[in-house]
Amino acid sequence: MRRRAGIAQDELRRVNLAALLSRVHVRGATSRAVLTAELGLNRSTIGDLVGHLESLGLVTESSSAAGGRSGRPSLTVTPRCDVAVLAIALEVDRIIAAVVGLGGVELARGARPHQRGEHDVEHVIESVAQLAHQVLEAAEVATCLGAGVSVPGAVRAADGMVRFAPNLGWNNEPFAGRLSERLALPVAVGNDANLGALAEHLRGAAVGVDDVAYVTGSVGIGGGFLTAGAELHGFEGYAGEVGHLLVDSNGDECRCGAFGCWETKVGENHLLTGAGRLPGGGPEAVAEVIEAATAGDGKASASLDAVATWTGVGLRNIVNLFNPEMIVLGGVLARAWTARPGLVDAGMARGALIAPRESVTLRVAALGEDSPLLGAAELAFAPLVADPLLLERGVLPAAR
Numbered sequence: 001m002r003r004r005a006g007i008a009q010d011e012l013r014r015v016n017l018a019a020l021l022s023r024v025h026v027r028g029a030t031s032r033a034v035l036t037a038e039l040g041l042n043r044s045t046i047g048d049l050v051g052h053l054e055s056l057g058l059v060t061e062s063s064s065a066a067g068g069r070s071g072r073p074s075l076t077v078t079p080r081c082d083v084a085v086l087a088i089a090l091e092v093d094r095i096i097a098a099v100v101g102l103g104g105v106e107l108a109r110g111a112r113p114h115q116r117g118e119h120d121v122e123h124v125i126e127s128v129a130q131l132a133h134q135v136l137e138a139a140e141v142a143t144c145l146g147a148g149v150s151v152p153g154a155v156r157a158a159d160g161m162v163r164f165a166p167n168l169g170w171n172n173e174p175f176a177g178r179l180s181e182r183l184a185l186p187v188a189v190g191n192d193a194n195l196g197a198l199a200e201h202l203r204g205a206a207v208g209v210d211d212v213a214y215v216t217g218s219v220g221i222g223g224g225f226l227t228a229g230a231e232l233h234g235f236e237g238y239a240g241e242v243g244h245l246l247v248d249s250n251g252d253e254c255r256c257g258a259f260g261c262w263e264t265k266v267g268e269n270h271l272l273t274g275a276g277r278l279p280g281g282g283p284e285a286v287a288e289v290i291e292a293a294t295a296g297d298g299k300a301s302a303s304l305d306a307v308a309t310w311t312g313v314g315l316r317n318i319v320n321l322f323n324p325e326m327i328v329l330g331g332v333l334a335r336a337w338t339a340r341p342g343l344v345d346a347g348m349a350r351g352a353l354i355a356p357r358e359s360v361t362l363r364v365a366a367l368g369e370d371s372p373l374l375g376a377a378e379l380a381f382a383p384l385v386a387d388p389l390l391l392e393r394g395v396l397p398a399a400r
Contacts (some may be wrong), residue, residue: 001101004242005066011390013049014387014388014389016041016385017038017049017052017053017388017389018303018385018386018387018388019039020035020039020046020049020050020077021053021058021059021079021384021385021388022104022105022336023035023038023379024059024078024079024231025079025091025102025103025104025385026202026203027074027105028076028078028079028103029078029079029103029287030076030077031074031075031076031077032046032047032050032074032075032076032077033074033076033287035050035062038181039059042347046135050075050077051386052111053077054386054390055178056388057080057083057142057143057391058079058080058083058102058388058391059077059078059079059080059102059320059385060077060078060080061075061076061077061078062075062076062078063075065152067358070154071118078103078117078393079101079103079140079194080099080101080102081102081105082101082141082142082143082400083101083102083106083141083142083143083145083147084099084100084101084102084141084144085100085144085145085146085147085148085380086098086100086135086136086144086146086147086148086149086183086185086303086374087099087100087147087148087374087376087377087380088128088131088132088147088150088259088326088373088376089126089150089192089372089373090124090149090150090151090152090168090192090374091114091218092114092167092168092188092218092219092220093114093150093280093282094111094112094113094124094131094154095111095114095127095128095131095159096109096110096111096113096125097109097110097128097131097132097134097135097325098110098135098139098373098377099109099135099136099138099144100140100374100377101141102381104202104203104374104377104393105220107138107139107141108135108136108139108373109135109189110131110134110138111131111183111200111381112127112130113129113168114365119168119169119170121170121173121175121178125175125179126167126182127132128149128179128182128183128393129179129182129183132183133149133281142183143397144187144397145186145381145396145397146159146186146187146188146380146383146396147179147180147186147187147188147353147380148189148190148195148375148376148377148378148379148380148381149176149187149188149189149190149345149376150188150190150191150192150195150196150372150373150375151168151175151189151190151191151192152165152166152167152168152192152219152220152222153165153166153167153168153170153191154191154219154237154241154395155189155190155191155237155238156236156237156238156339156346157233157236157237158236158237158291159172159174159176159177160174160175160176160177160187160188160189161173161174161175161176162175162189163238164206164256164344165217166220166254166255166256166299167220167255168276172203176187176188176189176335186380186383188379188380188382190237190375190376190379191222191224191237191240191249192216192222192372193215193216193222193223193224193240193372193374194222194224194231194233194239194240194375195224195278195364195371195372195375195376195379196214196222196224196330196367196371196375197212197213197214197223197224197225197226197227197231197371197372198218198224198231198330198374198375198378198379199367199370199371199372199373199374199375199377199378200212200328200366200367200394201226201229202369202378203352203364203366203367203374204328204367204371205326205328205351205359205363205364205366205367206326206328206363207243209325209326210226210227210228210229210325211226211227211228211322211323211324211325211326212225212226212324212325212326212327212328212329213225213318213322213324213326213334214327214328214330214365214371215242215314215318215328215329215330215332216333216334216365216371216372217243217263217266217267217268217328217330217331217332217333218267218268218282218283218332218385219263219267219269220243220255220263220266220267221242221243221262221263221266221267221314222240222241222242222243223240223241223318224240225239225243225322225324227238228264233275233334234366240319242262243261243262243263243267244256244261244312245261245262245314245317246260246262247260247261247262247310247313248260248264248265248277249263249313249318251264251265252264261338262310262313262314262317264334265306265307265310265313265314266307266311266314266332267332268282268283268285268286268312268331268332269305270300270303271286271289271303271307271336272285272289272303272305274299274302274303274306275289275292275293275297275299275300275302275303275304276299277289278328280316283331285304286332286335287335289303289304289341290304290335293339294339299366300383303344304336304339304340305343306331307336308336308337308339308340308343308344308347309343309344309347310347311336311337311344311347312344312345312346312348312349312350313347313348313350315344315347315348315352315362316347316349316350316351316352316357319348319352319353319356319357319360320351320352320353320356321389323359323360324360324362325359325361326359326360327362328361328363328364328365329362329363329364329365330364330365330369331369331373332370334364334365336340337362337364342383344362345362383395383396384396385393
């Protein structure tokens with residue numbers, strides 16, 4: 001009985017430490033008084049938990065201006081940003097790496113372009129390793145806990161296996177394990193849209209919103225979802241491949257092998273080629289087409305109109321399927337909605353059921369193109385935030 005009680009107490013302490021660390025990680029510096037009120041714990045317990053996290057090297061505590069009736073200094077708990085992770089975003093045309101500290105503070109960043117034919121896994125791993133060394137050296141952090149990687153494809157949650165990333169040409173690549181060996185760090189890999197949804201929920205447009213669809217587009221289209229505040233991954237982690245929803249049974253062939261997928265109607269290359277431009281120009285070329293359409297270029301305008309309309313058609317499926325409170329748009333979809341909101345809204349309204357349609361709000365991603373990158377940082381921080389005692393058990397490298 002005593003042993004069982006001891007286990008229960010240990011678990012309660014772990015839960016409370018995790019709750020406190022999560023608060024200051026997401027919100028930044030927070031007073032003890034606020035933590036006491038929000039966590040529903042007494043002041044002495046909060047003080048004990050803060051002291052434990054401080055001993056682990058995860059937070060610092062300082063006195064701010066006098067507060068309260070007694071005039072005593074208000075103690076503020078601040079996450080230590082020199083306890084950091086490596087965040088990596090693999091995109092079709094570039095790799096981005098950043099060192100992100102506790103509290104979501106970006107400490108260093110670098111990027112490296114991809115050329116066509118450079119998506120070979122070994123080449124990507126070596127490029128990531130070189131970029132990681134560069135940004136970690138620039139950041140000069142005390143501790144790097146591990147790496148989180150955003151990938152534009154279907155990732156198996158159990159082991160980070162990239163099952164299918166058509167725009168990288170990858171199938172069944174054990175990317176997480178191989179990169180972990182190269183970096184000599186724990187590596188977690190996730191789908192870019194799922195990680196974008198997480199970042200926008202924690203730090204972007206969807207803060208405080210628990211039923212969210214995040215839909216973003218570049219060459220491909222992906223979706224990430226939260227329902228009742230919980231991430232929706234599916235049985236093995238493949239949920240959210242909305243770019244492969246059928247929207248036109250007579251449509252073009254997709255990279256996945258099917259015909260009429262949503263991303264064949266609204267991807268960057270569809271917008272560019274429809275406007276008479278070469279494919280593969282990226283966000284800069286997309287911006288140029290939209291600017292030309294606004295200036296009266298007939299071909300650019302027709303292409304933008306078509307993409308905006310098909311954006312709405314795909315969104316109506318998401319509204320009907322998931323009944324989100326908010327849809328956060330990124331990439332080319334955000335640009336299409338910003339430039340042609342009426343066409344997107346009209347396309348969504350046609351066929352969307354009245355009840356879920358009338359309650360949904362559309363927003364542009366507040367974190368912009370960084371949503372997947374910052375979500376990758378949260379993925380890397382997740383084990384620590386869920387259980388700070390991993391440091392004591394030696395599962396994660398100890399903060400110095």
